[in-house]
Amino acid sequence: MGISGSGKSTLAEALSEELGWPFAEADEFHPAANIAKMSAGTPLTDEDRWPWLRSIAGWMSEHAEAGTGSVVTCSALKRSYRELLETAAGRVVFLEVDADPAVIERRMNEREGHFMPASLLPSQIATLEPLEADEDGAHLANTGSVEELEASALAALTRLLGADPHTLPGRNHASSGTPGRHRAQENPSNLNEEERA
Numbered sequence: 610m611g612i613s614g615s616g617k618s619t620l621a622e623a624l625s626e627e628l629g630w631p632f633a634e635a636d637e638f639h640p641a642a643n644i645a646k647m648s649a650g651t652p653l654t655d656e657d658r659w660p661w662l663r664s665i666a667g668w669m670s671e672h673a674e675a676g677t678g679s680v681v682t683c684s685a686l687k688r689s690y691r692e693l694l695e696t697a698a699g700r701v702v703f704l705e706v707d708a709d710p711a712v713i714e715r716r717m718n719e720r721e722g723h724f725m726p727a728s729l730l731p732s733q734i735a736t737l738e739p740l741e742a743d744e745d746g747a748h749l750a751n752t753g754s755v756e757e758l759e760a761s762a763l764a765a766l767t768r769l770l771g772a773d774p775h776t777l778p779g780r781n782h783a784s785s786g787t788p789g790r791h792r793a794q795e796n797p798s799n800l801n802e803e804e805r806a
């Protein structure tokens with residue numbers, strides 16, 4: 610979790626590679642209307658986000674029920690959004706990635722091929738309700754290298770889970786389904802409830 614540009618995808622890809630856990634990019638679950646809205650510089654509303662969050666929780670449940678760990682990038686800016694994600698099967702642990710806003714703005718402006726404009730950064734920051742002490746997770750400062758971020762995430766997971774995360778089943782687990790990076794368009798869990806009906 611964390612605001613746009615904080616480093617969620619960078620960390621999640623590294624963790625998925627390291628742990629062999631299936632990986633989903635939450636942006637791939639957004640309906641086209643949400644992407645169009647953000648691309649045009651308009652922040653999403655709660656109503657825009659609920660069906661999207663439900664789709665993500667569905668994907669998480671599928672993997673938990675198949676007996677594997679999984680990793681999802683999701684801004685999950687508000688506590689209420691995280692409470693919805695926590696309804697997924699299995700244990701849901703949040704790693705909040707944070708960096709200096711000026712660094713994030715520069716990285717977003719340098720990033721190529723991404724729809725999210727840096728102009729939405731103030732709204733992302735204003736909407737963020739940081740992870741609280743009674744939530745299941747940890748805060749990670751993305752102030753160094755990607756390797757340092759990954760190392761701090763693995764240490765946090767080890768502490769939170771009370772076990773080395775490498776010991777949890779990954780994509781080679783017998784019933785883990787299709788391995789590899791998730792593509793939302795290939796997965797029915799991307800459909801919101803209206804689309805599924």
Ligand SMILES: Nc1ncnc2c1ncn2[C@@H]1O[C@H](COP(=O)(O)OP(=O)(O)OP(=O)(O)O)[C@@H](O)[C@H]1O
Pocket residue numbers: 611612613614615616617618619620636682684716717719720721725751752753754755758
């Ligand atoms: N520790 C780091 N060192 C150097 N570059 C980094 C680091 N962390 C992230 N970046 C770069 O910053 C940019 C934003 O990171 P990333 O795309 O992972 O953020 P995000 O939180 O997933 O963003 P979004 O929510 O908008 O998809 C990327 O270009 C990424 O390569």
Ligand SMILES: O=C(O)[C@H](O)[C@@H](O)[C@H](O)[C@H](O)CO
Pocket residue numbers: 612613614636653658683684685686725733
């Ligand atoms: O809740 C939100 O406002 C959105 O999830 C955004 O955070 C973007 O999807 C993402 O971060 C950009 O890539």
